[in-house]
Amino acid sequence: MPLPDLHSTRERLRQGRTDVAAELGAAAAVARSAACTHVFLKTRFEAAAAEAAAVPPGAPLAGLPVSIKDLFDFAGDVTTAGSVALVDAEPARVDAPAVQRLRAAGGTVVGRTNMTEFAFSGVGVNPHYGTPPNPCDPKTPRIPGGSSSGGAVSVATGAAFIGLGSDTGGSIRIPAALCGIVGFKNTARLTPLEGAYPLSGTLDTVCAMTRSVRDAVLAHEILAARTVARSDAPLSGYRFAVATTQLLDDMDATVARAFQRTLRRLGDAGARIDEIPLPQVHELGSIQSAGGFAAAESYAWHRQLLLQEGSRYDPRVRVRIERGAGMKAYEYIELQRARGAWVREVGQALAGYDAVLSPTVPIVAPPIADVAPGAGRDEAFFGLNALLLRNPSVVNMLDGCALSLPCHAPDELPVGLMAWHGALHDDAILNLSVQIENLLSSKA
Template identity: 70%
Template sequence: MLHDLHTARERIRQGETSAADELEAALSAAKSEACKGSFLKLHEASARAAAASAANRERPLAGLAVSVKDLFDIAGDTTAAGSAVLADAPPAVTDSPAVARLRAAGAAIIGRTNMTEFAFSGVGVNPHHGTPWNPADPATHRVPGGSSSGAAVSVATGAAYIGLGSDTGGSIRTPAALCGIVGFKNTARLVPLDGALPLSTTLDTVCAMTRSVRDAILAHEILAARTVTRSNAPLSAYRFAVAREQMLDGLDPTVARAFERAVRAFRDAGAHVEEIPLAQIHGLGAIQSLGGFTAAESFAWHRKLLAEKGAGYDPRVRARIERGAAMKAHEYIELFAARREWIRSVQQSLQGFDAVLSPTVPIVAPPFADVAPGEARDAEFFRINALLLRNTSVVNMLDGCAISLPCHVPGELPVGLMIWHGALRDDTILNIASQAESALLAH
């Protein structure tokens, strides 16, 4: 089992290893067959320099490997967002704030990771650069989830301790769930979006994947430039809701078993867990029937590029972006009003609950062959994409925060437990997750 960043940092302090040795192990993992297709570019020289300089300073990330999704500006690199049409774009002049904060904390930026083109899918398929192999199943090429596909695989294979990514409808939590790692989506406003190519300016969130909750807390504190208020309150001190409507529909048998075990672990720990309808979730379909914020806002950004280089786009991504062309100004404005009312209604239903428990995604990672590029598989691709983002996207529309924790047992494909609530509940969610991580392991 891979150790987390905190363990690596302690081993460095104890003289059992060094940042340089840890980095060489990470680079070896990044070049391994298990990580094939996960990195678009490795930054070996600068990462080694960062690891070497960490020996003389005590910084939170201690010169350890961090991967960066191809969505973020890194000074001197072209930010192509997994596309072919931006491959010849000029390189970034400066680091994005997220990258700069990680670097200042001592990160060894190991490289740029593969992703769904322009971050517009939860599956992780990329026809230009290939689709990384989900490391959870060496025998079958299963999708890693997206859009932060390469970031997830980099963390799950040992190539990075933190995978910087983004989450617009689930692009951190979905791949974390499918690859068996931790993914935390903070309240969107807490981390700057500057220097990240936008998908939806309303829903985009800058966040990360890690191997443990304590690493997730550290990554969030660095990215958000804030300190999480810690609490050691046990699970028995909290009140949880389980949303029945939609969130539990059509669960894969492996997911259903894992989620049932997770809820039982919470109850065995003394937590109060109550099923509620939360029927408002069904209303999201009508609110977003014209494509929602993502279609409208992505089309506004891509309109000129589509006119010039539309033939070079992934056809599945292009089709979703072009839905935004039909949205009228009054419909876009009305969408904001509908969202505000929907958030108010959901918050009212969740009064008295500290968090909600749901499966992160209702299915385990599907085989790549089912969704590989090609018109013959488009219908299945869009069906699976909708399933992979069905539960997670609720939190984005809520402007909320959520974490996905592994809740499967050995021998099962990975399953994620999502713990979530509304805006600015980040510290509560992280503190609950710390207790839940231990309870799930013990159970």
């Protein structure tokens, strides 16, 4: 049975069928249970309860619990970015703007969530604080996806209604897909990056995970301080592209079955779906052959900290950051130029389409044991990381927006459908995703 989303819980509050204290109590019980092992680095339910009692009537988030990734400043706390190298840093003096906006909207912060160290991996493994197990499989501990690993599990288990996170190459959408929830990566410029440790200033996006698309719309409106232009256009009014170059490669049987079944249902509902080659996706490898933005820009930020605390870094993260040391200035400038040209070419190829549909990631969540820190597993880890990042990172390079929503059957492990487009198509992606979710939640 799916957990109630924020909208339905607000309605239950209005009807007097629950109250905020009960909701916070239930969230606290979940957060302290085995389902949330390694999910929170710090909780504050007593303070949250006091804050919730002071939330004014009619506040959009109604005093309900939200979690924040350990990437974001929260006044009085040390922001460690999932690392032990920063545990002695000064506490934050003020909340990050994204945190401020959630609290101003009536969200009560119940804790800081675990993450991949410095947000530099899509797998979700953390050797310092443990790896949160994906709640999708009670028998086999599976990866949650990253880097916003703890945030995804907090939403999927019921410990929070919104999980604030970041997305540089898929760090919101990957864990959302693997944990069976919704993750929306907005156009990066729409949400403030201040008060969050950077990975790549060029690609970083502040965004959130939720239990439904309608909750994603609300969370985006709060974080971006803007109103989404709503549309009730039916699916028959949309034209979708399915890009066949690389984005459909290496799908496992569960993902392939769920993706094709979803396309059939959309087609039956009247949506127009065209397969297109989009060869530009294949060009990304050569464009980034000298190194990508994340390595170069993260190394610029971490260079001094590595000299002082490098031995305390996750070795898998450190090696990826240090690749940026070899990138020359002219190569970085050429990468910027090539990206601009590539964005224009992709934009031309997608003209006339409302969205592209792809699997968010091509596989279901594998067991943590396959890639846990340890001798002989690094090759498997880096191979899995590249596979998970492959599809969602296309959108970050495009400076675009994308939403991942569940498309699996009840007896399948979670599979994410990603609807995406270029910059500032956010409202269209959100509106059509509402329609897709409604279709998939109805009886076939």
